[in-house]
Amino acid sequence: MSEATANKTYPSIVGGKEVYNEEEGIPVNDASNELLHKFSHLSLSTESINNLVKNAKEGFQEWSSVPTDEKVKIFSRTRELLEERRDDIRESHLEIGGPGWFANFNVDGTIDQLQEYTNQLSRSPGTVVQSPHNDLALTLKQPIGPVLSISPWNAPVILAGRSILAPLAAGCSVIHKSSEKSPRSSYLLVKCFLDAGVPPKALQLVHIKPEDNASFTEFVLKSGVIKKVNFTGSTLVGRKIAETCGKYLVPYLLELGGKxxxxxxxxxxxxxxxxxxxxxxxxxxxxxxxxxxxxxxxxxxxxxxxxxxxxxxxxxxxxxxxxxxxxxxxxxxxxxxxxxxxxxxxxxxxxxxxxxxxxxxxxxxxxxxxxxxxxxxxxxxxxxxxxxxxxxxxxxxxxxxxxxxxxxxxxxxxxxxxxxxxxxxxxxxxxxxxxxxxxxxxxxxxxxxxxGVKSSGVGRFNSHWGIDEFSIVKAITINE
CATH class of the missing domain: 3.40.309.10 (Aldehyde Dehydrogenase; Chain A, domain 2)
Incomplete structure (x- = not known):
């Protein structure tokens, strides 16, 4: 690891701006307990949370209105940036102990996800349905709204990538919370999306102190802005997130542990x-x-x-x-x-x-x-x-x-x-x-x-199933 990387502190990205906390960065160490880098955690002040969710709400209005052909161009440019920055992204996986083949899989898998979601953008947004009591009845699939995405460290690129891509492809804005063990991977990935043209308020990145994770989720959901949560991680934490979501009637997609x-x-x-x-x-x-x-x-x-x-x-x-x-x-x-x-x-x-x-x-x-x-x-x-x-x-x-x-x-x-x-x-x-x-x-x-099912979670990632998770079906009837 280069000295420059070891001395670097990775910030949160809120509304397109890199945000550094006044406190000293939190260290991220490798398996030998050597310093890799640091991350600057987001403050949980009322002002900070309100700003974050306000951006997400405005970002949703902007991103959901972007024409499909423009979204395709942005996703295509994101893919180019992932390829150009492959070495840095791959290194962010290697440094936390991942083997080389798996680091490559993380990058290639994210690119494959990006391509598949790009392909799905051309899907019909709805259908004409039978209705004996109306002249015409339609269904439309529309984005559910701002999404909180939380991913783990063990496959930090592909898991963060899918947690962001699925809701973005559906037209949602995203607040992505990184893992405290792999903040660099999330930072590099989010930068690719933003540099490719995703509106700065439509995708935000937050690093949170481990002991503040539950409080952060509570505060963000309490705002009423977040319309769905997706979480990949342990069943224990997934249950706690589901409880918080249930408290505020926020739906969730959970990909949890497996035996x-x-x-x-x-x-x-x-x-x-x-x-x-x-x-x-x-x-x-x-x-x-x-x-x-x-x-x-x-x-x-x-x-x-x-x-x-x-x-x-x-x-x-x-x-x-x-x-x-x-x-x-x-x-x-x-x-x-x-x-x-x-x-x-x-x-x-x-x-x-x-x-x-x-x-x-x-x-x-x-x-x-x-x-x-x-x-x-x-x-x-x-x-x-x-x-x-x-x-x-x-x-x-x-x-x-x-x-x-x-x-x-x-x-x-x-x-x-x-x-x-x-x-x-x-x-x-x-x-x-x-x-x-x-x-x-x-x-x-x-x-x-x-x-999965049972204690392994609920919902599905990937392709049109992933998009549907972050969409609502609206019925419209028409009469003269």
Whole structure:
């Protein structure tokens, strides 16, 4: 990291102006606790909040009135700027511990999202509907209004990008709250949009002290200006945001945690399944909301698949990208506690090693596979958000379906079988937002809806589903 970057303080951007707090910037450190840069948090004074939401209201009126062809030009220019500034944006991901391939995916994925939302701008805004009591009846899709968008640090570019793009594409103004662990990524991304021509009041960026996050959300929603919230992050925080939204009758889109799973049937291609399962579990150190946590394996091929997983794992872990160098001590401790609890209650390590003292000293968690986990263990139901997954043997897949549907979470699943009809039957029965047949649980494309059910959230990002989340349907009837 260059000295210039380390000494830089990233401001909030309110009404197109960079805003620095009089207080000293809040430091952002890497996994080794070295200073990366600082950010200037927004004051929660009445004047500051009122100015922020007033801008959002005015920005909505302006942006929602911009002709479609002009929006297309602005989005196209944003894409050009993302390409031109790729190195800086990529570095903002690398510096917080992301592997190179995932940093590239974040930039490329955001560009893909931008292109897909640009394509969707030409959609018809409404339809003519049947009405026996009127001469003519129409429906129009219109933007819902100013939106508060909150994204996490683990995939800071693509998650911030979609949280901004979906409402902007619908015609809404956006207040984007960055993660305190990745403010630079949000700053660079928002600058691309603003420099491309998004009106300064239509997109604003705020950095908030971690301890002030709940108060900020409360104050902004209390104003009555915000018409929808989108949040990606933990289920715990998502529930709190939903409670605040309910208090003020503000709708929300939540993409939360997942206890994601794979089901491997007896006729599966085990070579393909083994590699994909390990990728789904260990990619980006397991710090993806879609990461595989549990693998259910038909008893007739359990030992065979376990052997292949161990073999492939040995090759994969030569690349230290799969190790978790945890910037979040609470996150590190959660993984340690889950594994320790499982081992103490009878689970065993299939692959990897667990030494609590070494982990706490080095801050590094190496990839692990466990078997023998049961419902007495916390890891059985809790998302680990680390490079750890558990293996489970089954005799009847119907029992697996029933167990999965009893889980609190429902974000991603995968089914492995050469009998596609049977795999499709299972996919349809699972109470999960997305199921991938013969593919990893980690799968997100700009043209495919993404989101969960139950404790994994509500609503969908991507393509026209994302736009519809930030639109209202207005009925208009006409008579002579």
């Amino acid at each position: 994601n799973l794979s089901i491997v049937l007896s006729d599966a291609n085990l070579d393909k399944a083994a590699g994909a399962i390990l990728f789904g579990a260990w990619a980006h150190r397991g710090q993806i909301c879609m990461s595989t946590d549990k693998v259910f394996v038909d008893e007739s091929i359990y030992d065979q698949l376990k052997g292949k997983l161990i073999e492939v794992a040995g090759e994969l872990t030569k690349d230290r990208d799969h190790q978790l160098s945890q910037r979040d001590v609470l996150g590190r401790d959660k993984v340690v506690d889950l594994v320790e609890d499982a081992l103490q209650k009878g689970a065993t390590l299939v692959y990897g090693k667990f030494d609590k003292d070494v982990i706490l000293k080095s801050n590094v968690i190496e990839p692990m596979i466990l078997e023998g986990a049961d419902s007495s263990m916390s890891i059985y139901t809790q998302e680990s958000f680390g490079p750890v997954f558990t293996l489970h043997k089954f005799k009847d897949v119907e029992d697996v379906i029933a167990e999965i549907n009893d889980h609190d979470y429902g974000l991603k699943g995968s089914v492995w079988s050469t009998n596609i009809v049977k795999a499709l039957y299972i996919a349809k029965k699972l109470e999960i937002g997305g199921v991938h047949i013969n593919a990893p649980t980690v799968s997100d494309e700009a043209t495919v809806p993404h989101g």
